[in-house]
Amino acid sequence: MSSTGSRFHTSFAWGFLAIITVLVGLYAKVAFVNTESHKSLGQHNAEHFDNVASSAYEVEWVRKLAKQITAFLQENTEWLGVPAESGDCELKLLDYACGNGIYSKVLAPYVTKLRGIDISGRMIEEYNATAQSVGLSPEQMRGVQGDLLDDESAAKLQDPEFFGFDIVIMSMALHHVEDTGKMIRKFAERLAPGGTVLIIDWVTPSESGCRSMPLHGREKIPMRHTIAHMGFTKQEMLDMLSHAGLVDGEVKWLNERSEMPEDFGGPQQLFFARAKKPSA
Numbered sequence: 001m002s003s004t005g006s007r008f009h010t011s012f013a014w015g016f017l018a019i020i021t022v023l024v025g026l027y028a029k030v031a032f033v034n035t036e037s038h039k040s041l042g043q044h045n046a047e048h049f050d051n052v053a054s055s056a057y058e059v060e061w062v063r064k065l066a067k068q069i070t071a072f073l074q075e076n077t078e079w080l081g082v083p084a085e086s087g088d089c090e091l092k093l094l095d096y097a098c099g100n101g102i103y104s105k106v107l108a109p110y111v112t113k114l115r116g117i118d119i120s121g122r123m124i125e126e127y128n129a130t131a132q133s134v135g136l137s138p139e140q141m142r143g144v145q146g147d148l149l150d151d152e153s154a155a156k157l158q159d160p161e162f163f164g165f166d167i168v169i170m171s172m173a174l175h176h177v178e179d180t181g182k183m184i185r186k187f188a189e190r191l192a193p194g195g196t197v198l199i200i201d202w203v204t205p206s207e208s209g210c211r212s213m214p215l216h217g218r219e220k221i222p223m224r225h226t227i228a229h230m231g232f233t234k235q236e237m238l239d240m241l242s243h244a245g246l247v248d249g250e251v252k253w254l255n256e257r258s259e260m261p262e263d264f265g266g267p268q269q270l271f272f273a274r275a276k277k278p279s280a
């Protein structure tokens with residue numbers, strides 16, 4: 001073969017190899033993006049909160065928020081379902097999407113049994129470590145990994161110890177859930193007659209007048225992929241509670257705003273929404 005012919009074959013081979021390399025690269029990129037985007041909101045939440053479980057509660061604004069929520073809970077125990085005179089009665093609390101159990105710990109002096117459920121296994125480890133640190137036995141306070149919106153996971157939570165709660169609380173987690181109405185109906189199913197559900201979350205910026213958290217665009221916040229709702233209006237909360245068959249719905253705003261980093265939209269307004277399951 002002439003040297004011109006062999007040069008032609010060599011450059012053809014290199015060109016072909018380059019095209020194949022680009023195509024394989026493109027395919028890998030598309031496949032990766034698809035795997036990421038096919039994750040459910042629950043999977044994104046489990047991964048994110050597994051990653052931050054040991055550090056989340058050390059962040060300054062999270063600490064300040066926890067102080068505000070703690071003070072409200074301690075000043076409003078009757079409103080959130082703790083009877084004024086409980087005597088020796090057993091009182092059972094479910095802390096759903098419990099994180100490290102910070103609010104189970106706050107409410108532990110008022111109830112006899114606490115159960116935590118969270119989609120993040122690492123958060124549940126933190127929850128059970130909190131129980132141990134305050135000297136509560138697993139019978140008194142224990143958490144399990146789970147997601148009541150996932151049928152397979154909910155099927156594993158059929159033991160009677162996960163039903164008949166006098167109080168169900170969900171703090172700062174409803175905005176991480178897509179089907180919020182279904183979530184509240186799941187709580188209603190697990191309440192004892194006369195029991196109370198308490199939801200703590202952000203007031204939607206259109207109602208509070210606070211700046212919206214940047215979930216889209218170039219300035220979007222890092223954990224946007226774990227968030228489904230930028231807060232809730234009072235009417236949305238009352239409707240969801242009553243559609244779940246609950247009565248005496250009431251929504252209170254905290255009397256001050258909560259500091260949030262500018263990246264998250266700056267100060268935001270907390271609400272506390274509660275309703276009761278009718279007595280049998």
Ligand SMILES: C[S@@+](CC[C@H](N)C(=O)[O-])C[C@H]1O[C@@H](n2cnc3c(N)ncnc32)[C@H](O)[C@@H]1O
Nearest residue numbers: 045049097098099118119120147171172173176
């Ligand atoms: C912002 S943290 C709040 C934790 C805790 N309730 C608090 O107020 O400190 C949100 C929590 O919701 C949990 N979570 C998100 N989606 C969930 C779901 N579908 N079921 C159970 N837990 C969920 C996360 O793993 C995380 O621990």
